[in-house]
Amino acid sequence: MDATLLLDLYRQMCLSRRFEEAAAKAYSQGKVSGFLHLYIGQEAVAVGAISAAEPTDYIVATYREHAHYLARTGDARGAMAELYGRATGCSGGRGGSMHLFDARKRFFGGWAIVGGHVPIAAGVAFGSKYRGEPDVTLCFFGDGTANMGAFHEGLALAGLWKLPVVFICENNQYAMGTPLYRTLSVEDVAVRARGYPMEAEIVNGDDVLEMREATRHAISRARKDSLPFFLEAKTYRFRGHSVADPAKYRTREEVQKWMERDPIGVLAGRIRTLGIATDEQLNAVDDEAKAQVQDAVLFAEESPVPAPESVEDHVYA
């Protein structure tokens, strides 16, 4: 096992967790507005998957995308300032939590209508193939997407045209407040992908290394053979759908059971077992993440709001 890699994955998951804890706090203080969808509990999915991608591969994600943005860019300042609605945010304060973008680093959103970005991700992959470029597109979405027409049309075209795209379903068991067994006619979303057709694999989304390995395999199939691949990561969000949601539709026991397999704890356990780092060293990594988030909060708070005279900028090129 590569000690540096494990510690880096651990650092990234801590960064995402601490970032979102700080964001939730800022939200409760009225400093962050709008919708705020937390990824807490699911960090292994984004961190593991994106760690398997080349920096030139494209990332297309949903409105629950803080972790994905941080995993790709490492830019806690830009993300936090965006949540604060500041000019220094990664989308200039025009997007907010749901619309994080970094075109240069190929982080392509930040899309907030369920399913709508699935064909777009197929289109980015289509573009790479059209130009004969080796890049693969990673497309993240939740389990609730699996009943949307756009999801099926996106997969249908990716399958038909053999596009180099990896679809990653973050199955956290709930489409907002409704459990999957009441909204999905099949147990696993992955079975739907197989008909398009594409290889599909179910992954333990709480294990960052399993996530990373599965994504590496998927990306390599996409890149070498120009074939779409579908990963279904079974995971769980510890918080409500958004910070406005107290999540009363779940029992305390159920949440407790999942929190016992907290992906950060799972990885910490493995690191300890392998003798790669001590608790003290892991705490130091976490402290470093906290410090980075603290710096991002200060940066956001001190940043200017967008200039009023800029309100009509960027409607058209």
Place this chain on the structure above:
Amino acid sequence: MPEPRVISFREALREAMVEEMERDPSIFLMGEEVGHYNGAYKVSEGMLARFGEARVIDTPIAETGFAGVGIGAAMIGLRPIIEFMTWNFSLTAIDQLINNAAKLRYMANGQFTLPIVFRGPGGAAHALAAQHSQALEALFAHVPGLKVVMPSTPADAKGLLKAAIRDDNPVCFIESEVMYALKGEVPAGEHVVPLGVAEVKRPGRDVTLVTWSRMTHTCLKVAEELARDGIEAEVLDLRTIRPLDVAAMVASVRRTHRCVVVQEGWPFAGVAAEVVALLARDAFDDLDAPPERVTNLDVPMPYARNLEELVLPSPARVIAAVRRVLGREETVGAPIPPARAQRGR
């Protein structure tokens, strides 16, 4: 100066696409039946043979899917032309147009350009009934971030489509099925008509007819008829709905002091309403009469030919409106009072 030749509207569109695709390999055409079938309306006839399957791409019936694919491809700098077999079908992809294409650049703070053209026929053809006869320009023009282009002549079709393809924004390019066979002089080779510039298709001093797309021809016919009565109507073809050439509208009304806006499509919150509102703001003192609108009746399109004819703006209704703004109408009100049809307004 390129030599003008007489070709059809459909050939002019094809010429624009072919010339642009020859010039720039990042442009491709994608849609239902555009390739092997040679286009549902034969606009893309011969293009597959010329450019191959990599650039003239047949799709399944999946508008959300291929509209989204176009947007994704445009995000990395390709320049897709997405053909909707008709704009009616674009409604199944409206999330892609309104939530995604129109919003991306703004919500990403200008980090992306989105050079994509969505094109196809809109409006009524003949007896296609309610779901296949919609003039939807107001819907798309309502949305900041989209441009809406509607040519009326073969020359404009070519020049505007070339401009749309070269534009770095999403453009809704709405043609008309009933005009595809229309012939006209079209310059060969490089001929680009800038977006957002209206054109006076017939000058006149007594009244301005503001219009676009196929209604331009209704207005030209009306202007000829009015001329026999000594009324000189100016026909202003907007050509682009968004951005709207307000200056041209105002300049024309300053000359004529009277205005009738003629559009296909429903009256409620339509483009004509926007034109009238802008004239009320910018040309109020120049108007000698309240502007009139001539539009579709406020109903879904019926199938029966006689009813369809009633719904669409007719020369008779335009003439009646012109006579009203000129104060020469003896009877009050439109010849077909759409009172019942206006219940919802």
